[in-house]
Amino acid sequence: MTAPLLQVRDLRGGYGPVRVLRGVDLQVHAGELVVLLGRNGSGRSTLLKALMGLIPATGAAQWAGRDLLALPTHQRARLGLGYVPEGRDIFPHLSVRQNLRLGAKPAAGKAAAAWDETRVLTLFPALAARLRTPALALSGGEQQMLSIARALMGNPQVLLLDEPTEGLAPQRVAATVALLGQLRAGGLGLLLVEQKPWALELAGRVVVLGDGQARFSGASADLPHDISKTWL
Ligand SMILES: Nc1ncnc2c1ncn2[C@@H]1O[C@H](COP(=O)(O)OP(=O)(O)OP(=O)(O)O)[C@@H](O)[C@H]1O
Numbered sequence: 665m666t667a668p669l670l671q672v673r674d675l676r677g678g679y680g681p682v683r684v685l686r687g688v689d690l691q692v693h694a695g696e697l698v699v700l701l702g703r704n705g706s707g708r709s710t711l712l713k714a715l716m717g718l719i720p721a722t723g724a725a726q727w728a729g730r731d732l733l734a735l736p737t738h739q740r741a742r743l744g745l746g747y748v749p750e751g752r753d754i755f756p757h758l759s760v761r762q763n764l765r766l767g768a769k770p771a772a773g774k775a776a777a778a779w780d781e782t783r784v785l786t787l788f789p790a791l792a793a794r795l796r797t798p799a800l801a802l803s804g805g806e807q808q809m810l811s812i813a814r815a816l817m818g819n820p821q822v823l824l825l826d827e828p829t830e831g832l833a834p835q836r837v838a839a840t841v842a843l844l845g846q847l848r849a850g851g852l853g854l855l856l857v858e859q860k861p862w863a864l865e866l867a868g869r870v871v872v873l874g875d876g877q878a879r880f881s882g883a884s885a886d887l888p889h890d891i892s893k894t895w896l
Pocket residue numbers: 679682684702703704705706707708709710711
């Protein structure tokens with residue numbers, strides 16, 4: 665197998681004195697969908713934030729051999745790390761188009777086909793019809809599309825997604841599942857926080873986070889019963 669794009673070793677971090685991550689090991693390859701599992705409060709969102717540089721962390725996180733932890737958030741994004749946070753972090757008073765443009769970054773490295781507004785809108789026709797609409801006027805499902813569309817405008821090579829289908833109607837969930845499969849087939853690496861059966865089916869690999877460490881990494885079919893019992 666080729667070298668992972670994102671290689672995390674002994675990652676530690678939290679909120680001031682609250683230590684949440686206590687030595688996490690994790691890898692994501694190009695075109696691989698890794699699902700991050702864990703109980704509520706196990707630190708899944710914290711891990712994504714630490715990878716994006718939104719909270720301080722120590723240990724090692726390498727991006728194609730480069731030290732990610734030394735870089736501020738915007739430089740991590742420029743290298744090709746995308747992020748769709750919990751609760752869809754869009755700018756409510758800006759239009760759909762303005763939100764998309766704020767996410768735009770040139771493709772780093774040799775991206776096969778770079779994402780731009782036209783290509784992103786082909787994927788989300790519902791947004792194309794609402795380009796001048798303020799984001800706050802969108803439905804929950806449309807806001808989720810905008811959040812993913814904006815992340816794609818940044819031309820990520822690995823996309824971190826934090827419970828992207830939370831609160832969505834079943835139809836929209838199904839569309840998101842199809843989309844994630846399509847993005848992965850296009851070579852995107854995905855690190856997905858999602859504890860639903862569809863995520864396990866889609867996963868190339870699952871990682872179980874428990875008490876601040878990765879307790880299991882492998883195919884979801886191989887997840888040992890005692891690991892699920894203790895950590896999920
Ligand atoms: N801003 C914060 N300040 C202090 N502690 C925090 C903060 N955010 C989260 N925590 C704590 O860190 C721990 C991990 O939280 P995190 O949000 O990463 O969990 P999670 O696995 O994403 O779970 P869920 O999304 O179900 O809440 C929890 O104990 C939480 O209370």
